Amino acid sequence: MSVMDWNPLWLTMQLAGVTVVVLLLVGTPLAWWLAFTKSRFRTPVEAIVALPIVLPPTVLGFYLLVALGPHGPIGGPWKDLTGSALSFTFTGLVIASTFYSLPFVVQPLHGAFEAVGKKPLEVAWTLGASKLDAFFTVASPMAIRGYLSAIVLGFAHTLGEFGVVLMVGGNIPGMTKVLSIAIYDHVEVLEYTQAHVLSAVLLVFSFLILTIVYTVNRRLPIHVS
Amino acid sequence: MNTLAAQFDVRYPAFHFQVSLAVPLEGVTAIFGPSGCGKTTFLRCLAGLERSSRGVVRFGNTVWQDEAQGLFLPISQRPIGYVFQDPRLFPHLSIRSNLEYGFKRTASGQRRLSFDHVLDVLGLHTHLDRRPHELSGGEQQRVAIGRALLTSPTLLLMDEPLSSLDGKRKREILPFIQRLDTELKIPIIYVSHSLQEVLQLATTLVMLKDGHVMAEGPLANVVTHMDWRGLVEDSHIGAIIDTVVEAHDLEFRLTRLRFGTRHLSVPHQEKGVGEHLRVQILSRDVSIVTSSPTFQSSVLNVLEAMVTGIGDVDSDHPLVDITLDIGCPLLATITRKSLAMLNLHPGQSVYVQIKAVALCQDIPE
Numbered sequence: 001m002s003v004m005d006w007n008p009l010w011l012t013m014q015l016a017g018v019t020v021v022v023l024l025l026v027g028t029p030l031a032w033w034l035a036f037t038k039s040r041f042r043t044p045v046e047a048i049v050a051l052p053i054v055l056p057p058t059v060l061g062f063y064l065l066v067a068l069g070p071h072g073p074i075g076g077p078w079k080d081l082t083g084s085a086l087s088f089t090f091t092g093l094v095i096a097s098t099f100y101s102l103p104f105v106v107q108p109l110h111g112a113f114e115a116v117g118k119k120p121l122e123v124a125w126t127l128g129a130s131k132l133d134a135f136f137t138v139a140s141p142m143a144i145r146g147y148l149s150a151i152v153l154g155f156a157h158t159l160g161e162f163g164v165v166l167m168v169g170g171n172i173p174g175m176t177k178v179l180s181i182a183i184y185d186h187v188e189v190l191e192y193t194q195a196h197v198l199s200a201v202l203l204v205f206s207f208l209i210l211t212i213v214y215t216v217n218r219r220l221p222i223h224v225s
Numbered sequence: 226m227n228t229l230a231a232q233f234d235v236r237y238p239a240f241h242f243q244v245s246l247a248v249p250l251e252g253v254t255a256i257f258g259p260s261g262c263g264k265t266t267f268l269r270c271l272a273g274l275e276r277s278s279r280g281v282v283r284f285g286n287t288v289w290q291d292e293a294q295g296l297f298l299p300i301s302q303r304p305i306g307y308v309f310q311d312p313r314l315f316p317h318l319s320i321r322s323n324l325e326y327g328f329k330r331t332a333s334g335q336r337r338l339s340f341d342h343v344l345d346v347l348g349l350h351t352h353l354d355r356r357p358h359e360l361s362g363g364e365q366q367r368v369a370i371g372r373a374l375l376t377s378p379t380l381l382l383m384d385e386p387l388s389s390l391d392g393k394r395k396r397e398i399l400p401f402i403q404r405l406d407t408e409l410k411i412p413i414i415y416v417s418h419s420l421q422e423v424l425q426l427a428t429t430l431v432m433l434k435d436g437h438v439m440a441e442g443p444l445a446n447v448v449t450h451m452d453w454r455g456l457v458e459d460s461h462i463g464a465i466i467d468t469v470v471e472a473h474d475l476e477f478r479l480t481r482l483r484f485g486t487r488h489l490s491v492p493h494q495e496k497g498v499g500e501h502l503r504v505q506i507l508s509r510d511v512s513i514v515t516s517s518p519t520f521q522s523s524v525l526n527v528l529e530a531m532v533t534g535i536g537d538v539d540s541d542h543p544l545v546d547i548t549l550d551i552g553c554p555l556l557a558t559i560t561r562k563s564l565a566m567l568n569l570h571p572g573q574s575v576y577v578q579i580k581a582v583a584l585c586q587d588i589p590e
Binding site for chain 1: 299301305311315317327330372376
């Protein structure tokens with residue numbers, strides 16, 4: 001029996017953390033646009049954002065692998081720029097996870113912004129706030145529950161992904177070998193003790209974080225009537 | 226005197242909003258009309274919340290909007306306060322932070338109203354550390370008014386600020402709005418579908434219908450104009466007169482009101498001498514006599530008047546409107562038979578007997 005290797009756990013946390021940050025930066029303007037646009041592209045964009053929910057992870061993983069590879073539309077230019085392709089790297093994993101977890105961040109934010117609506121923003125504007133000012137001081141705090149859900153769901157969903165990371169990241173220890181793949185590997189070679197420990201860690205962690213979020217959420221001082 | 230000149234032309238699927246107006250920048254200008262006439266659209270266009278492709282807004286000598294010149298001042302840069310139909314307080318902020326939101330965003334050099342002064346006028350000192358949902362609807366609306374005032378606006382736009390409140394709350398807030406005009410000297414544009422509120426508050430009146438201006442001008446002139454009859458219920462047709470309490474007659478329990486050089490006697494009012502009182506004289510309560518009233522009459526208020534206009538005598542309706550001048554416009558409704566008997570004509574000197582005087586704060590809905 002080999003020694004317990006905690007590297008995959010650390011790598012997974014890093015991946016989920018970075019992905020959530022990227023998702024908030026990308027997802028917030030996208031969710032805002034979806035909540036307030038009257039454009040006829042709204043529905044197709046909404047459908048595209050929701051695709052990762054219904055697609056098998058291997059399909060998404062396959063396309064991402066092609067796109068991020070040395071000859072792909074994203075990986076190609078990236079290779080010209082940096083000298084290496086994106087597939088089988090940590091950066092590639094972040095990009096893949098961003099696509100994979102996009103709906104889990106955009107949808108709660110979209111709903112929260114819609115619930116806030118235009119009315120409080122109009123008030124803020126008439127009180128002298130610029131659009132950006134009104135977004136940060138009125139819309140964002142009023143949508144705080146949406147943000148909380150988005151962060152937790154985005155983080156948790158990235159934590160649990162398997163198919164996409166396997167396709168795009170391969171299984172390189174210390175670089176792309178995340179927790180879910182490590183557990184699979186342990187089971188493959190009948191190392192049940194290690195699989196048990198890692199699975200239990202993930203289970204308890206997920207349970208704790210969800211409990212904390214639901215508790216905090218209930219106590220948030222937001223009363224929209 | 227400064228005026229606010231505005232022109233808008235907005236086409237909606239079932240509605241063409243086309244308005245060109247110039248209103249004085251003092252007192253309360255009421256925008257009055259039935260639901261769906263474009264009152265709120267007018268306010269939203271003025272504020273810049275709605276954009277009209279051919280819009281023009283001139284505030285005194287400052288141009289806020291002139292689409293032909295490609296000029297459009299964004300809402301946040303227009304010196305207006307906007308009070309919406311619902312209070313729309315920020316639920317994540319305390320009452321104090323709500324009030325401070327616009328105050329903080331107003332350059333200190335631009336602040337003409339102090340924080341404490343506004344809180345005094347609106348009676349807001351007690352709830353500062355509470356959250357909006359802990360306040361009643363009336364209190365919330367007062368906070369919303371205070372929040373708008375604290376940006377020291379040069380124009381206050383109010384969109385039916387009392388419509389979500391019951392009668393008791395309305396009577397609680399109306400005096401505050403009157404004090405904004407008299408104490409803070411901020412011109413107000415007040416949108417309402419309630420004639421009662423309008424008659425109580427307005428100095429200038431604009432009537433909208435189906436997106437068009439039907440009547441506009443000083444309140445006393447508009448409500449005594451013949452065309453006004455077609456626009457509101459008959460039971461509301463009459464003159465509005467602003468008076469000052471001059472004396473109380475304790476023996477007969479009467480109060481003497483003065484307007485210009487004329488007087489009216491009304492049942493005793495709990496008002497101090499010198500206080501203002503706005504009254505309504507319904508046209509059906511005015512009768513006309515041509516000779517000097519040497520006879521005795523039970524009617525207390527008999528005034529000299531001059532006939533200024535006679536309504537449509539060719540209709541087959543038994544009644545006809547007569548406009549008169551008693552130092553201010555007055556409207557009388559008499560029968561066509563009386564008109565023929567008295568042989569009235571414009572320019573003629575007559576006497577009017579006023580049978581009843583109503584106080585504007587008591588006018589029923």
